[in-house]
Amino acid sequence: MLTIIEKLLDRDEVLRFRKELAGAAWIDGNQTAGTRSVAVKQNLQLDLQDELGRRLGTEILRRLGHNALFLSASLAEKIWPPVFNLYQNGGHYGTHSDAALMRLPGSGLSIRSDLSATLFLSDPEDYDGGELLIEEQFGAQAVKLEAGDMVLYPSSSLHQVTAVTRGQRICAITWMQSAVADTSARALLFDLDQSIQSLSAGRAPDDRDIDRLVHVYHNLLRRWAKP
Known part of the structure; x- marks a missing residue:
């Protein structure tokens, strides 16, 4: 399931991010590539300990923590500190899958990657190529969003970034x-939660039908959530 979160960052925030990143200390992205990914990865990124990247990443995490659509779609328990990357001059990232288990050196942070997310910071008309191609059940879907928008997708998906x-x-x-590791179960919970929110509009706070749906939602969550 792909979920588009529009305007996670507003226009002013995007411009401020880009202004600060214009002077960033970009390094070769292969420094964090796995043994197989290194052969297909050609980009630049900020070091995981880069002060600018950590500060801007904290702002993104704060936004995610207050975004209802993200919380509903992800049921996130742990989030990896955001990594900033740059593609130019033919830079690309060939077809790959994300590591199932990720450990941040020196922090003790370890997560199981259930979901991946890409927050676009460049305006789509400012570059050619650079589509995020995500392979789904019915074929590959190309994603190239407005600056400030984010796409959320299963980490188990094969995906690539086409050459810029x-x-x-x-x-x-x-x-x-995620609290719910199973992609299909998480998608059902998301659909149910979105329906509850839509049906609740204009209904009384103690509407019994809505209460039953909420009851079902939480019992399914209780059944599928990992301890």
């Missing part, structure tokens, strides 16, 4: 461990 042949593509990426 003009301009720069700057994004922030992150991964999260």
